[in-house]
Amino acid sequence: MGRKLLLEHINVPGINTFDVYRSKGxxxxxxxxxxxxxxxxxxxxxxxxxxRGRGGAGFPTGMKWSFLAKPEGVARxxxxxxxxxxxxxxxxxxxxxxxxxxxxxxxxxxxxxxGAKTSYIYVRGEMMPQxxxxxxxxxxxxxxxxxxxNILGTGYDLELYVQPGGGAYICGEETALLESLxxxxxxxxxxxxxxxxxxxxxxxxxxxxxxxxxxxxxxxxEGGEEYAKIGIGRSTGTKLISxxxxxxxxxxxxxxxxxxxxxxxxSPEYCGGIANGKRLKAVVAGxxxxxxLPANLFLKTIAGDGRLMSYESLSxxxxxxxxxxxxxxxxxxxxxxxxxxxxxxxxRFYHHESCGQCSPCREGTGWMEKxxxxxxxxxxxxxxxxLLVDVSKKIEGNTICPLGDAAAWPVAxxxxxxxxxxxxxxxxxxxxxxxxxxxxxxxxPLPKPEPAPAAV
Amino acid sequence: MLRVEDLQTTSVEFSAGxxxxxxxxxxxxxxGKQKSALLPILHLVQAExxxxxxxxxxxxxxxxSIQHVEVFEVATFYTMYLLKPQGKxxxxxxxxxxxxxxxAEKIMDYIEQKLGVKEGEVTADGLFSWRxxxxxxxxxxxxxxxxxxxxxxxxxxxxxxxxxxVADLTAQAKN
Numbered sequence: 001m002g003r004k005l006l007l008e009h010i011n012v013p014g015i016n017t018f019d020v021y022r023s024k025g026x027x028x029x030x031x032x033x034x035x036x037x038x039x040x041x042x043x044x045x046x047x048x049x050x051x052r053g054r055g056g057a058g059f060p061t062g063m064k065w066s067f068l069a070k071p072e073g074v075a076r077x078x079x080x081x082x083x084x085x086x087x088x089x090x091x092x093x094x095x096x097x098x099x100x101x102x103x104x105x106x107x108x109x110x111x112x113x114x115g116a117k118t119s120y121i122y123v124r125g126e127m128m129p130q131x132x133x134x135x136x137x138x139x140x141x142x143x144x145x146x147x148x149x150n151i152l153g154t155g156y157d158l159e160l161y162v163q164p165g166g167g168a169y170i171c172g173e174e175t176a177l178l179e180s181l182x183x184x185x186x187x188x189x190x191x192x193x194x195x196x197x198x199x200x201x202x203x204x205x206x207x208x209x210x211x212x213x214x215x216x217x218x219x220x221x222e223g224g225e226e227y228a229k230i231g232i233g234r235s236t237g238t239k240l241i242s243x244x245x246x247x248x249x250x251x252x253x254x255x256x257x258x259x260x261x262x263x264x265x266x267s268p269e270y271c272g273g274i275a276n277g278k279r280l281k282a283v284v285a286g287x288x289x290x291x292x293l294p295a296n297l298f299l300k301t302i303a304g305d306g307r308l309m310s311y312e313s314l315s316x317x318x319x320x321x322x323x324x325x326x327x328x329x330x331x332x333x334x335x336x337x338x339x340x341x342x343x344x345x346x347x348r349f350y351h352h353e354s355c356g357q358c359s360p361c362r363e364g365t366g367w368m369e370k371x372x373x374x375x376x377x378x379x380x381x382x383x384x385x386x387l388l389v390d391v392s393k394k395i396e397g398n399t400i401c402p403l404g405d406a407a408a409w410p411v412a413x414x415x416x417x418x419x420x421x422x423x424x425x426x427x428x429x430x431x432x433x434x435x436x437x438x439x440x441x442x443x444x445p446l447p448k449p450e451p452a453p454a455a456v
Numbered sequence: 457m458l459r460v461e462d463l464q465t466t467s468v469e470f471s472a473g474x475x476x477x478x479x480x481x482x483x484x485x486x487x488g489k490q491k492s493a494l495l496p497i498l499h500l501v502q503a504e505x506x507x508x509x510x511x512x513x514x515x516x517x518x519x520x521s522i523q524h525v526e527v528f529e530v531a532t533f534y535t536m537y538l539l540k541p542q543g544k545x546x547x548x549x550x551x552x553x554x555x556x557x558x559x560a561e562k563i564m565d566y567i568e569q570k571l572g573v574k575e576g577e578v579t580a581d582g583l584f585s586w587r588x589x590x591x592x593x594x595x596x597x598x599x600x601x602x603x604x605x606x607x608x609x610x611x612x613x614x615x616x617x618x619x620x621x622v623a624d625l626t627a628q629a630k631n
Contacts (some may be wrong), residue, residue, distance in 0.1 A: 087552045087591040088553070088554050089595070124593070125536045126536065126607060128606065129608075129609060163492075165534070166533070167534050169591070183492045183526075185529055185530055185533040242595060244554045244557075244595035244596040245554050246557055246558070250595075250597065288591075329595065331554050349591065
């Protein structure tokens, strides 16, 4: 049983209200930070914790904070990225729905550390119910003196607002998010300058994911060094994993980083194995953008070591035989799933969500979708696989923001690991529209677990 | 797509109550940065009128003291803003990978058959329309759909749940 730092009280009835949250030790981090620490000391604790951005890129949060420019007389902003849209990821929705005050508390501490007087939580527009939940929580916190003027008599002022997006995946990219918050189309900005120098309204700005901000609360409560003791190597602390697809028990799980992937996938405490007694074919470990791995490579590295749920272990082998932690969007594919169809589906997603600013992404995602569509529907050619790899290479690294890479990687990795399944779609076009290729050699090498004994 | 001839066809008036909501949104941003209110205000307009008409876009631009085109380009970029009227209940079904692993495509087929209209079309009684949308960030509970204007969320969909949902909403509309 791993430690729970974020979701420890998630099942307490009424934890979404201020009073219950407070009775469980909530807002202690605000009191500790504002009354006993300086802003720089808060930044220092976060640096010591080794916390890495939980939105996908994994950049150290404390370091990001320390880059913030602090010119005299210029406002600084903290913006929380709650534009959760990465297919496979739903942890931020969960956190905001059930324990909204954890995010509010983290926002107050982080805003204090950065010297922000106004902060925004940019929530994807589709999450209107969560927007209403957050607005209610903010009103409660304000009524209790944790927001507004002179918080807890410390002289620190903070206003916190919720901003709805408009339904665009691209706004999860931090500069697109800032454009959107300024009331514009979500076209990512050319960097540098980075938001730490010129962000919202041209002012120094930090943009952090919901989970990263929430993690600041236990870091301040327990101290950065204590937090860093959890986890393994440079993957410190706990991480929320959104488990979906064909796992037996989908949901959001908080794990200590470094948990063996076998435990995460098969233990009844977490995913509980594959649904309906089927076998595992493939896994997307960190949201749709990261490379897909066949079951055998996911469970064990090329060297034969069992993989761990950590930034380093998941990326072991590079893109040849590894993947990425990403945002923690864990998608399991059972033996009945078609890799070609799923790759086409993801390509359609990126084509739909490309903002259209850079030609390689705007045009390339469309071509990949079309070629994959013809492969899936039995009209593909043997040359299509090389064509797809070629297109993906011409997108990757040639765009302003990482959406281009995110579109290229799933296609390139699917062909790298499942080329025979793509080829089968070409040679057996008609058959491929009626049945799936099956497990082939990708199968998870583990024996089927014994059926659980009947309850007595 | 927005057509030039649409610009003249629909006229809307913003009530004092709606304008008060706009004012509240604008107060969240620094002086002179009222354009930040654009996305939230377009949501308010859509909740009020069911869609964002060209005429409404012009009025929003005038309210925010920005160019009309600044509103058009935003309203057409973000997929949540509906550029033509939809059914009273607009069902948006997630069609992205993880939901498809657990049967989203079958649910979309079922909805099409149940409502008797294709994606983007409105039923004869004006009550329903539907479309497939990209990931709604609820991948562990798929298949999922949301219904605007409240964005009520329905998880782990089955044909039976869709039947009940449509029956409930039809009854609700009659009361």
